[in-house]
Amino acid sequence: MTSPISRRAALKRLGAAAALPSLVRTQQYTDEPVEGPLTLEVYPGADGASTLYEDDGKTFDHRRGAWMRLSMTWRDRDRRLTLALAPGSRLLPPSRRPLEVRVAGETAVRSAVFEGEPLELRL
Numbered sequence: 001m002t003s004p005i006s007r008r009a010a011l012k013r014l015g016a017a018a019a020l021p022s023l024v025r026t027q028q029y030t031d032e033p034v035e036g037p038l039t040l041e042v043y044p045g046a047d048g049a050s051t052l053y054e055d056d057g058k059t060f061d062h063r064r065g066a067w068m069r070l071s072m073t074w075r076d077r078d079r080r081l082t083l084a085l086a087p088g089s090r091l092l093p094p095s096r097r098p099l100e101v102r103v104a105g106e107t108a109v110r111s112a113v114f115e116g117e118p119l120e121l122r123l
Contacts, residue, residue, distance in 0.1 A: 037098035037111070042074050042081055042123065044103055049073045054092060068092045070114070079103075084118040091116035 052070040055062040069086035081101060085091060097114040103123050112121055 037100045040072065040081070040099060040101045042101065042103050044074075044076055044079070047074060047076050051086060056092075065090070066092070079123045081121045081123060082118060083114055083121075085116060 050072045052072065053067065054070075055067040059066075061067075065088075067089065068091060069089040071082075071084050071086045073082045073084075074080070075082075083099075091097075095115060099112045099114055101110045101112060101121055101123065102108065108123075110121055110123060112119060
């Protein structure tokens with residue numbers, strides 16, 4: 001039995017911020033260009049923190065520092081999501097990262113651009 005992706009169950013920790021794959025197109029290989037913004041979905045109910053790791057997906061350059069880790073911190077009481085590069089991380093190309101951020105169960109979507117500096121969003 002199959003079900004559409006929009007109806008599949010997912011278990012998420014309260015306070016988690018999760019990066020979602022494009023619902024329109026799936027990458028066929030790791031270095032295939034991805035068009036459109038990165039979608040982040042926050043699961044409210046508690047404070048939480050998550051990270052998103054990225055490297056080129058095809059070489060061992062991550063061993064020489066060519067990787068990026070994006071720290072995502074959710075403060076539930078303030079409905080505030082803070083995005084920042086993790087210590088030791090650096091922004092990989094592209095230098096402007098379009099984002100779409102939403103709170104699970106809500107229809108509003110907030111657009112933003114991450115450019116390597118800490119970014120705070122109130123949702």
